[in-house]
Amino acid sequence: MASGEVKVLGTWASQFAMRPRIALNIKSVDYEFIEEKNLLEEKSQLLLQSNPVHKKVPVLFHGDNKPICESLIILQYIDETWSSGPPILPSDPYDRATARFWAAYLDDKWYPAVKSLGIAEGDEAKKTAMAQVEEGVALMEEAFGNCSKGKGFFGGDEIGYLDIAFGSFLGWLRVVEKFNGAKLIDEAKTPGLADWAERLCSHAAVKDVMPDADKLAEFAMIVVAKIRGLGLAAHSL
């Protein structure tokens, strides 16, 4: 059941690929990280074969099972498969629904706004995109207050599903702050998230998989330039 080799196909920069790695770390499950070349280079045969539908990282390989795709789905699979380890989703169905709701919001609504901000040209476009990103962060600050119930993480005493879902964006969030001279998560505006971010990034399950901020910023510049140069839309990322 929980036996068999575990591998994660991802990239060093991908926030989505970070997620299963954090989860496996929480469960103390050994895995091999197969690094896919970066997203703007040619996709490997392995990626195309294991995720023919979306052609994206991450992909989880476990024993003889066929590959599993989509990071949030992988998180749930990890939680259910290594069920004796520390839980990733909360135990109460309503809390689980809340965690799933916010993770879906982040991926479906908030992150596209972040991408738009990344490639926005001109003050008006940037202002509009920034407002959307800030609105999302404000919602997450409120959500943190509700979910953490006074504890250190969205998951309570320990890192959980929503900590992983949102936390995986922190590296890119810092890049966005740097490029726009803005503060999205800080002590004044989002005190709860500010403390949470520090706590999360130094957590044993997270710190080794969180990409280096400067490296990410450098990479971001290349990505943005390429996207603008190729006239690609943000959603192709």
Add this chain to the structure above:
Amino acid sequence: MDMGDEVKVFGSWGSPFSRRVELALLLKGVPYEYIEEDIFVFENKSPLLLQYNPVHKKVPVLLHNGKPIAESLVILEYIEETWKANPILPEDPYDKAMARFWAKFLDDKCLPAIRKAAFSPENEREEAAEEVRDCLKTLESALNGKRFFGGDAIGMVDIAANFVGFWLRIIQEVTGEELLSVEKLPELFKWTEEFVSCSVVKKCLPPKDKVLDVVKARVAPK
């Protein structure tokens, strides 16, 4: 099941998303109160809906003993975990992951493609239609010879695919674009017939002529 469970669904008669929630509750024999929301005119949305779903301001919302849950797929997972009769997800974690994958595929890829094929201006429709046919071909592979995506009985993927099972044919009729043909997608076509013939599904479909009117009003004329 708790005695004194209060379950309410805020939905709209024409919304496949709110019908998903109703279908799951019907399947599991959970009694609920239904509250109709007018989603066609924003100003008509009830204060309660806006209070329970401030982030998206949309139907469906499930209210269970006063606690609101939004987003149909999130609601389906909640329903599955709360009421154990007639499970809509498999037990095995891998099979569960696959079901979740296909449900998400329906919302992330199939639905936007179908919307584009239905409501784009006429000159963009053929390309959009091709995209739909590709999506549906991929979706069909998930059936793998089974009667339903869920196996012998309908499950989460079947519920999520309700707009393919019912709304799609109406859209085809109005636009004249062939999206799900019995020749090219025989298995999926057969699934749509199985789906709409399910007694519990029949209880949960909007009247065809009303949906036809709505679609006709939205589709750009040829």
